[in-house]
Amino acid sequence: MATAIQKITLSSSRDIPFNKLVLSQANVRRVKAGVSIEELAESIARRGLIQGLHVRPVLNGEGQETGMFEVPAGGRRYRALEMLAKQKRLNKATPVPCVVSAANATILIDEVSLAENIERAPLHPLDQYRAFQAMRDKGMTEEDIAAAFFVDVNIVKQRLRLASVSPALLDIYAEDGMELKHLMAFTVSHDHARQEQVWEQIRNSWQKEPYHIRRMLTETTVRASDKRVVFVGIDVYEAAGGIVMRDLFESDDGGWLQDVGLLDRLVSEKLTTIADEIATHGWKWVEAAISIPYGVTHGMRAIKGVPLDITEEDLVARDALQEELDRLTAEYEEADELPDEVDARLGEIEASINAIDNRPVGYDLDEIAIAGVFVSIDAEGSLFVDRGYVRSEDEPVKLADETAQEDDVDPETGEIRPPAIQRAVISIGGQSVQAEDEEGDGIRPLPDRLVMELTAHRTLALRDAVANNPHVAMTALLHKLVTDAFLHHAAAGCLDANVRHIFFPAQADELKDSSSAKSVTDRHQRWSDHIPADDEGLWDWLTELDDGVRMDLLAHCVSYGVNSLYEKVNPYGGSGVSEHGLKVRLTQAGRLARATGMNMVEAGWRPTVGNYLGRVTKARILEAVREGAGEQAAQLIDHMKKGDMAKEAERLLADTGWLPEPLRAIEPEAEAASLERADENLPAFLAGDDAIVEPKDKHFAMIAAE
Template structure:
């Protein structure tokens, strides 16, 4: 006969006055973790004791019950109740729900304490997020939820934002196939389809960092810190119906503007409105663009306007501003930090004083009628208006001026105000960076990239030559001899002593902000300020200069003749530039580079995703890292996708001083992998002939 299964008997439960309870010394919890005792006490005060305590009777030396009960499981709840008693928010004799086990139970009290702590299953974070959402849907505000669970309102907003991620991705997170940090990154966008596309692209990669997720979700957006957004104003963009992506979990510097076409339209409209205001001054032409390329005023005559005198009202305003500035600074001279309102007011005063000091120039009406204006956006988002530039075709000859001066005066007096000319803002022009997965061999550098790189090298060489008057004299003298003596042939020289300034038809973004360009511009403005306005007085002024000053000015002017630019030659010889001519130009440029001690690293060039690494093949990227950082660094990135590889390569090469071939001088390390036969050109493009001698390997993209 089979024996009956013995039934389990559960411990009884009853209410025990709190002052009859004592904390067991066998409680295994020794380290503080989780919600604090204070927060737990607040929760009990709000919601009551949700979970009973587990207790055992305390026995005396003879094994009799003493009327006290020890608490082996629920020690934190006991201490929270104890805190409430000390705060006189709870009577010490208040009955506490308890589960009472047998004092003579064979199970050790330590085992009970351990089991109670390790067998509990913590709430999954996603369940908490969804519970917060349920509370809000039932009428609780974010602030009320925050107060109920002792967190900040920002924490509640963050956790509620996590529930807005695609349900499919939430299921992935619930299955522990995605980290919380990755889930947080997906909240940047509300587009569930795009979120799922990004996860599909990354889930099989071993490297799917949160920053990559954010970058992919915002790759078609514009930072709120962008000059165009600052020019239009984020509020105006949102008023026009534009959406802004925000990151609640990291500093997003204002977020991302999602509707780029709308932003471009608002920029164009505001620029055009500003240009129409300037057009009322009577200028012949106005060019409008969000950003003009470096050298856009070269070849144009700049009018020398006169500064308007300060009116009595201007003098009074300036003095009042200075007095207020002195007073505020004196009042807070001893303060470690200025109050926000005072700091803001001082900033306003500085801007107002700057506006008074930088008064607009006044131009002759006849000059205005033949000159124009460039309207653009400064780097800080403010409007930039460059007035008074005369094109060569708009210059009025002396004969025409004297033939009918009175008629010209009438014409000027009745000049119609031209409409503002709006230049379409282009955001294109970048080389396709799509990864070539089929042929990953070393390919020749794209012609456009080499031209852009040598444009920056030309600027750096100009700046270096301008700092070396003796070398500049020698270079110009060398060119003069080749021009004067028939035994020499001057053909496509690097030193174009005309002096004919070379423009850069192809240039990477930000060329005007490179150190060499800034140094040249500052020097140029300094000399312009000293030159006489009347051309007839220029000769005598030059004679009056000391020899050292003449040499410095000579070197500055001579530097504008430097042309170290690579150009794609017509392979059939039908163009103005041949492969032999380019080779000769670059050879001479290298000679100047050696003589001046040109170092593109010292000139400020660093390999970045934008200027090199993101525009060449993976093999080129790996070769750059191999040369600059070593083979061991190559093994860290050779498995990455091209975009990730380029970004990591930028970090690895940041302080190595590595340069691509077009920026090196002969004798510097050369990419050995490029010395063999060049790879096949890409479909539909041509490959230029290689340049001999410290060859730069070139090919069409």
């Protein structure tokens, strides 16, 4: 005989006036968590009571119902209703939907309260994202959704961005196939096909870090902090139809620009417009490029401009600004941190003073007619206009005749030889670098051109260091003169002692914007403003200088002859440098670096994808990271492709002070070994650490200054 199954009886529900309800002391919730009472009250005011309360009759001492009901489940909803009643937004007698359990029920009231709280299933995050998207699709704005759920509008934007990821990846996330942090990384790109492609590449790899996903999705884009973007402006780029990829979950420095071709076109158009406007002022030529190489003005004469007279109004304004600057500086001199408004004001004052001091410069119209202008973008993305350079072929014939030297005249015909012209090689697209063959990656020798570029950085920093150390500059000069005198090098004219400005046959794009280049250029300009143009006037001016100023000027002139460039040696003689000559050159450079205390890290050099890491093999990259950041850091990237490895290595090495071999200090032991044979040829009082043999080939040798 079958046993009858006992049927379940559900508690009845009815509306009970709010003033007949009291909060049960058996409610298990004691700690505040989740949505606040205030937010819940606003939700009830907007949407009504979505879920009723669970109540039980309150009994008196005799076990009789009193007409009051206690609330063991729904305490937060009760508190929210109570708040609305106190705010006069809810009538105290308003009926409240309630489920009423029997007063004599066998289930403890505490059990009811606990079960109501722990048995609720939390909403999956993806359901929330999709719900937000559905509300927006039905006409609600992001601000409306944020107001409805009492959250910041940025949170709504983040949830909507998560819902916009490829549906295939959302399904994988829903099935716990990826973590939320991975889904957040995929929101950087709107390209569903690319998102899915990246996931296929990494899904079976242990390397699934969010930064790796972001890098793969943005590898063909341009950072918003790129100087080209700053120059053009993101607003202009977007107005032209360009797309900016943003990361709503991590700091992205303004995002990434997806259409690189459009950006380069906008940059070219803006530079062309500026160049055309400058050309209307009468200049013979204008060259515009994203970056102008360092030393491009070699062989050109710089014409002098005269700053326009400052007006009385500008003088008064400058004095007032300087007075305010001095007052604020004194007032906040002891402060650990400046208030934002004070910091902003100081920046405004300094910018205004610089604008007055750097007044427009006027040039002679005859000079303008034969001179030109370079237009480029500096490292911060600002327009840089360098005016007033005359090419050799544009010099008046009379000037060329007057300044012709003996070496400039053809001995057979007696005619003046045409001047050598060094033309700037300018490319808006930048210098192309051929990718290395990935097969057989190992610790190969560094490419010759890369070493030349690195040593160009070193040479420029060394020039700056020598120019700032007159004692070392004087020693180098005396060393050259004594070497010439005692080793009987041929001399010509009254005094064959000069410094030939060494220029770089190869250089990295960022060399012009380096701190060393700016320091050398600024110092040269300061001297140029005072040096007389005629020979007799120059002699008189030099005679009147005090010894300290003369030493500073000497150091600056000597520094231009410093040459620590690596070159590929010519084993067959002729033009170029010999192997011995190159060793002597680099050894001398190491000695000068130690004497001046020059350090390439302090000079501002940092390893980047462009200047080193993207130009060497994977083994070289790993070696650099291992030396600079440790073995564990190297293990983090040893499985990556070369492009990704180089980018991540740049981040890992950013603040480590690591330098490639051509930029490291040369130890004295190595120097002594390379100079051992040279010491044998010098007089006894010169033999030792300061001895040097001038390279037989003088193509790039350092020559002393008068």
